[in-house]
Every structure is written in structure tokens, then in C-alpha cells.
Amino acid sequence: MDNNGIATDKFEPRIIGFLCNWCAYAGADLAGVSRIQYPPTLRVIRVMCSGRVSDIIMLSAFAAGADGVLVAGCHLGDCHYQKGNLLARRRVVGLKRLLEAVGIDGDRLRLEWIGASEGAKLAETVTNFTRTIKKLGPSPFRLKYDKR
Amino acid sequence: MKGEMHLAWSTDGEILKRAEYGGAVTSLLKFALEYKWVDAVLAVKARNGKRYGCTPVLITNPEKVIETSGSLHCASPNIARYIKEYLDGALYLKIAVTCKPCDAMAIIELAKRNQIKLDNLLLIGINCTGTLIPNRTKRMIKEEFGVDPDDVVREDIEEDKLTITLKDGTEKVKNLDELEKKGYGRRENCRRCEVNIPTMADISCGKWGVMDEKETFIEVFSDKGSDLIEESIKAGYIKVEQPDNIALKTRKRKKEDAIKRAKKWQRRDFTTLKKITLNERLNYWFGQFNQCIKCFGCIDVCPICYCEDCYLEADRDLVTGGEVPPDVLFPMIRIAHVMDSCVNCGQCQDVCPMEIPLSQLTFMLNRELAKIFKYKPGVDVNAIPPLRAPGTEEELRTVVLNSLAR
Ligand code: SF4
Ligand code: SF4
Ligand code: SF4
Ligand code: FES
Numbered sequence: 001m002d003n004n005g006i007a008t009d010k011f012e013p014r015i016i017g018f019l020c021n022w023c024a025y026a027g028a029d030l031a032g033v034s035r036i037q038y039p040p041t042l043r044v045i046r047v048m049c050s051g052r053v054s055d056i057i058m059l060s061a062f063a064a065g066a067d068g069v070l071v072a073g074c075h076l077g078d079c080h081y082q083k084g085n086l087l088a089r090r091r092v093v094g095l096k097r098l099l100e101a102v103g104i105d106g107d108r109l110r111l112e113w114i115g116a117s118e119g120a121k122l123a124e125t126v127t128n129f130t131r132t133i134k135k136l137g138p139s140p141f142r143l144k145y146d147k148r
Numbered sequence: 149m150k151g152e153m154h155l156a157w158s159t160d161g162e163i164l165k166r167a168e169y170g171g172a173v174t175s176l177l178k179f180a181l182e183y184k185w186v187d188a189v190l191a192v193k194a195r196n197g198k199r200y201g202c203t204p205v206l207i208t209n210p211e212k213v214i215e216t217s218g219s220l221h222c223a224s225p226n227i228a229r230y231i232k233e234y235l236d237g238a239l240y241l242k243i244a245v246t247c248k249p250c251d252a253m254a255i256i257e258l259a260k261r262n263q264i265k266l267d268n269l270l271l272i273g274i275n276c277t278g279t280l281i282p283n284r285t286k287r288m289i290k291e292e293f294g295v296d297p298d299d300v301v302r303e304d305i306e307e308d309k310l311t312i313t314l315k316d317g318t319e320k321v322k323n324l325d326e327l328e329k330k331g332y333g334r335r336e337n338c339r340r341c342e343v344n345i346p347t348m349a350d351i352s353c354g355k356w357g358v359m360d361e362k363e364t365f366i367e368v369f370s371d372k373g374s375d376l377i378e379e380s381i382k383a384g385y386i387k388v389e390q391p392d393n394i395a396l397k398t399r400k401r402k403k404e405d406a407i408k409r410a411k412k413w414q415r416r417d418f419t420t421l422k423k424i425t426l427n428e429r430l431n432y433w434f435g436q437f438n439q440c441i442k443c444f445g446c447i448d449v450c451p452i453c454y455c456e457d458c459y460l461e462a463d464r465d466l467v468t469g470g471e472v473p474p475d476v477l478f479p480m481i482r483i484a485h486v487m488d489s490c491v492n493c494g495q496c497q498d499v500c501p502m503e504i505p506l507s508q509l510t511f512m513l514n515r516e517l518a519k520i521f522k523y524k525p526g527v528d529v530n531a532i533p534p535l536r537a538p539g540t541e542e543e544l545r546t547v548v549l550n551s552l553a554r
Contacts, residue, residue, distance in 0.1 A: 055484040055535075056459060056466065063477050086538035090521075094535045097516050098484055101421070101509060102437075103430025140430050 013041045013133035016061040017070040018053045022080050024072030024114040031119035038123035039130040051084020055095050062141045068108045068133040075113040104141050154388035155363040166217045172364035172386050173353050174217040179380040181210045186242040191216035200282040204230050221303045222282040228254035228451040237264040244270040249346040253491040253526020254451035256348050263454050273346030275354025277305050278334030288332035293320050337494025337507050342410040348527050357399030418512045439502040442474040446496035452486035483510050488535040489525045490514040
């Protein structure tokens with residue numbers, strides 16, 4: 001099947017994940033040490049807090065060719081900088097509306113709270129997100145952008 | 149007292165001669181200046197006496213206030229940005245400012261961002277149901293009304309009618325809706341504007357509820373505004389009487405009708421953008437954004453774009469200096485930055501040389517976000533813009549994150 005010029009069965013999503021140093025990143029580490037299997041679609045960028053991930057960073061990730069962008073921070077109440085994850089949360093809500101308005105499925109942007117001990121949750125998140133992105137196909141943002 | 153209402157008129161013969169609705173605004177400004185309530189008055193006057201262009205003027209001589217009397221519908225100087233850029237955000241100067249609702253809202257948003265010192269301002273709000281684009285209006289007057297634009301001495305927007313008055317006193321009326329269908333009439337953002345009375349100002353002045361054209365209807369929203377009225381009556385600058393029930397009812401009905409008309413335009417503007425499929429939206433908007441020539445116009449006019457060091461300036465790891473055309477991200481990033489606080493002043497769209505419908509998109513998003521976060525831009529100086537604030541615990545329970553996409 002043709003999907004924006006890329007055969008669906010050959011489509012390997014590119015997911016850029018901004019993982020908080022204190023929780024989700026440690027969770028990913030744990031998933032690795034514990035040898036939990038998940039799809040090799042995630043490219044990890046470590047940030048000091050999910051609150052660091054600005055709208056510009058998220059948009060730039062799409063522009064750089066991400067099919068999906070994952071922002072993962074500490075559980076509510078656990079942010080090491082008090083309110084970083086709350087700020088990230090509102091920002092993601094806002095950016096989803098903008099993406100949808102200009103024709104990019106809001107499901108391509110995902111926010112999750114993943115603790116340092118939750119290696120399994122990280123693996124599960126990536127597995128589900130990969131499935132979602134596979135269904136959505138390659139990011140039209142990327143294709144439009146490349147063609148420019 | 150807050151909430152009080154007056155029908156007011158000037159006691160000054162000269163002002164009365166020039167004024168359209170009793171000259172109360174001009175007299176209040178003159179009072180504020182002569183009695184040292186303020187150091188200066190910031191208002192708008194016709195450029196070289198022509199009504200199709202107007203400029204902001206900073207007045208310190210009370211005798212000059214009269215030059216700003218009468219209403220101008222064409223063009224809308226960027227009063228909020230003007231205060232920020234050229235008057236040090238009113239840090240060192242007390243100023244009485246005449247402002248339309250969008251000006252007042254923009255001033256409040258800038259005050260929130262510490263760019264304007266609100267305590268130093270006296271906001272004389274002017275009710276508004278729309279402004280017009282100068283050159284397009286001249287063309288409309290020539291083609292639709294069949295008269296020479298230079299013969300026009302006055303325009304008036306009342307409900308769904310646009311009336312122009314000529315030098316010789318004749319009036320010509322046209323249906324606004326029909327003019328607007330042809331692309332004439334009010335600016336696009338004004339058509340969908342539902343804040344016609346600037347309740348965030350100290351007082352609002354307008355004609356709704358006025359029976360003949362000899363007075364101005366004033367509503368008071370703050371103690372400062374209340375004192376201003378009281379003191380200027382005492383000093384003999386204006387006279388007032390209480391509006392009767394009919395006046396109040398007329399005003400209410402006109403306000404509701406204006407909101408209804410605005411909502412209709414919102415639906416018209418926004419549903420076309422919303423009912424098309426994701427793919428169509430993508431083609432449409434990327435087609436638009438790909439026209440951007442990086443003129444920085446939208447950033448220069450937007451009152452919400454207040455940053456000393458804008459991310460979109462060259463070589464801040466995002467935009468390459470000297471590279472044209474810019475990336476499609478360029479207009480998108482500005483929209484992402486201002487969408488939670490956009491006051492629908494329409495200026496970004498007015499200045500865009502590529503005619504990208506910027507304020508249409510930004511304001512549409514603003515309405516969506518306003519609903520989610522229960523936030524109204526430009527109203528409460530203490531309310532933090534939602535995308536800059538962590539939010540409340542309660543909202544955490546009610547707003548489900550990942551399903552919010554649609
Ligand atoms: S985005 Fe446009 S319409 Fe909104 S406040 Fe800025 S200039 Fe005005
Ligand atoms: S585009 Fe963003 S960074 Fe630039 S002035 Fe506007 S709000 Fe500030
Ligand atoms: S005004 Fe239009 S062309 Fe100029 S920078 Fe903004 S979007 Fe681009
Ligand atoms: S420190 Fe982990 S989200 Fe702020």
C-alpha cells in the first residue's frame with residue numbers, strides 16, 4: 001500500500017523522545033538493563049526536565065523529520081524543579097491544537113509521566129506510540145518539508 | 149462607583165462644535181491634562197487632516213486636545229506597542245490613552261509581561277464595532293457609493309449599516325453585510341470581534357444608548373474612572389444625566405446584536421478552516437506558510453510579541469541569517485508563542501505582505517485554548533497566560549491530556 005510515497009509495511013517510524021534526566025531517562029536505562037523488549041523506533045534526547053522542552057524544540061523535532069515526538073517527565077508532584085512537568089503539560093495541550101489546525105495529527109505528539117523505576121511503562125509507551133504512528137504513516141510535516 | 153453609567157456632554161463651545169457625540173471624551177482628556185491627572189494625552193488624529201490615515205499623537209498642551217476629537221474609522225495605530233516602544237511603557241509618564249477594546253486588551257497583556265506600567269495609565273475606552281482599511285475604503289467609496297472619497301466627512305457603523313456623510317450634508321447608506329461579502333467594509337478581525345465595549349479600561353465611551361447625537365454614553369469600570377467623571381463634573385468640564393430605561397435597554401440590545409454578528413463571522417471564518425480534512429489543512433497552511441518572506445512585520449506589530457531578543461532573529465540556532473525564504477516554521481513559531489494571548493487586533497494579518505491569514509488562525513486557536521483553560525486574554529492583569537502558567541490541580545483532574553488532540 002502506498003502511504004505518502006512510502007510503503008506502509010516498510011515504514012519504520014522515527015520517534016524523537018525528550019526524556020527527563022531524573023525519571024523517564026532513568027526509566028529507559030532500567031528498561032535496557034532489565035532487557036525489556038520494545039521497538040527500535042525511539043531516538044532519545046536527554047533533558048534536565050520536561051519543562052525544558054519548549055514549543056520551538058517540539059516543532060523543530062518535527063521539522064527535523066520526526067514522525068512522532070514523545071515528551072516524558074516525572075509524575076505530577078515529582079518534578080525536581082517543582083512545576084516543569086506542569087508547564088510541559090500545558091504546552092503540549094496548546095501545541096496539539098496548533099498541529100491539528102495546520103493539518104498534522106495531534107496524536108503525533110505525546111506526553112507521558114514515567115518514573116525512574118518504570119522501565120516497563122517506558123517500553124509499553126514506546127510500543128503503543130509506535131503502533132499509533134505506524135497507523136498514521138510518515139509525518140506529512142516531514143514530507144512537505146523535504147519537498148520544499 | 150464601578151458600574152455607574154452616564155449620558156455626558158461637553159460644556160466647551162469649541163469642542164461641541166467639532167464633536168460628534170457631545171464631545172465628552174475630548175473634554176475629559178482636556179480636564180485630565182489641565183488638572184495634572186496626567187502628564188500627557190495619547191490619542192489619534194487625522195494625518196494631514198485626511199480621514200483615511202491617522203497617527204497617534206502625544207499631547208501635553210491642553211489646547212491641542214481638540215485636534216483629536218471626532219471618530220476616525222480608517223487604520224488603527226498600534227497604541228499598545230507605541231506605548232511600549234516609544235514611551236518607555238509609561239514608566240516615567242502618566243498618560244491618558246484613548247483605546248479601542250483591542251488596544252485596551254493589548255495594553256493589559258503587555259502590562260502582564262511587565263512592559264507597560266498600568267498604574268500610570270488612564271484608559272479612556274472607546275466602544276468599537278469595527279475599523280476599515282484605508283485604501284480599500286477609498287475604493288469602496290468610489291465604486292460602491294459612487295462618490296469622491298475626499299468629499300466624505302464622516303463614516304458611521306450602526307448595526308448592519310455603513311453610513312457616510314458628505315461635505316454638503318447628504319448621507320449615503322449601504323448594507324454592511326453586502327459590502328463585506330464583496331471584500332469591503334470592516335477589517336476581517338473586526339467582523340468577528342465580540343468585545344465591543346472595553347470593560348477592561350477605566351471607563352468606556354460610546355454611542356449605544358444615546359438618543360440624539362448630543363451626548364456620549366459612559367460606563368465606569370474602575371475607581372479611577374469614577375473619580376475622573378466626578379472631578380470633571382465638579383470642575384465644570386462635562387455635564388451628565390442619568391440614562392433612562394429605554395437608553396439602557398437600547399444599549400443592551402445593540403451590544404447583544406453586535407456579539408451575535410461577531411459570532412456568526414467566527415463560525416463562518418472558522419468552520420471553513422475546521423471542516424476540511426487534515427490533509428487539506430496541511431496543503432492549505434503549508435502553502436500559506438511557504439509564502440512567508442521573513443519580513444518580521446507580524447513580529448513587529450503583534451502586541452503579544454514583546455521579547456527583547458526574539459527567537460526568530462538571525463543566528464539564534466533557529467533562523468539562518470540572510471536566508472530567504474525562511475523555513476515554514478517561521479510563522480508557525482510566532483503563532484505558537486502568541487496564540488494563548490492573541491487579542492484579535494488583526495494587525496499581523498494587515499501587515500503581512502504575503503496576505504497570510506495569520507490572525508484568522510491565531511484567533512481561532514485562541515478561542516479553543518480560551519475554552520480549555522478558561523482564560524480570557526486582555527481582561528485581568530493578574531491572570532497569567534495559560535501556556536506560560538503551570539495550571540491548577542483541579543484542571544489536572546479534568547483536562548485529559550492525550551485525548552485533547554481533537
Ligand atoms: S497574533 Fe495578530 S491578531 Fe493576535 S494579537 Fe498578535 S497581531 Fe493581534
Ligand atoms: S515570535 Fe516568540 S520569541 Fe519572537 S517576539 Fe514573538 S513571542 Fe517573542
Ligand atoms: S508578516 Fe507575513 S511574510 Fe512577514 S514574517 Fe510575518 S508571516 Fe512572514
Ligand atoms: S524534573 Fe522530571 S519533569 Fe521536571
